[in-house]
Amino acid sequence: MEETNLSQFDTQHPASVEQAILVLLQHLSGVKTQPRNTSRSKTGSSQARQSRATRSRKKRLASSASSTLLTPAQAAKRLNLSPKTLANYRSLGIGPKFVRLSGRAIRYCPRDLHDYVKCRRFDNTSAADSLIRSQGENARRTGQ
Structure with missing residues (x-):
């Protein structure tokens, strides 16, 4: 099994614990997601659909990664x-x-x-x- 290089996490400086956990879960599962857009601007329904899709992907990623990790x-x-x-x-x-x-x-x-x-x-x-x-x-x- 290859060694995990976690140096990339040091340079990203996540703004919150939620983002740090998301980055770790992405790394463990190998799935890449878009970072959450924290601005609340209303620029159209396509952006709203995209943010819903992004949230959905994040939920699936978190649930699949947490289900594979054991206590x-x-x-x-x-x-x-x-x-x-x-x-x-x-x-x-x-x-x-x-x-x-x-x-x-x-x-x-x-x-x-x-x-x-x-x-x-x-x-x-x-x-x-x-x-x-x-x-x-x-x-x-x-x-x-």
Whole structure:
């Protein structure tokens, strides 16, 4: 899975939290929408239709992106872990990739959960033990 470059978000300086979330959802879903026109001018019915269509696209985008992102409880259930264990893995840097939508809003992409499980499939226990040991050493080195 390719690395996400979030540097583009730093240069856009969204004016509101709503716009910041919309930019993030657009990035996650790969769908581009027109930015909302905040002016309230009455320049014709075609512009009104366009703004209704834009609002409709934004609603569909938000609902589809939010339906694909899982809460920590949903992700933990899919992995057959407790939410606390998943939070511990997150803090140690050994869990699946996650998305931080705001200070406390953590979400998981189902594809990242699948990739996390896939990279932990082993043919023998010694290979699994070496991965667990290396993750533990990495966590100790970073002071977590």
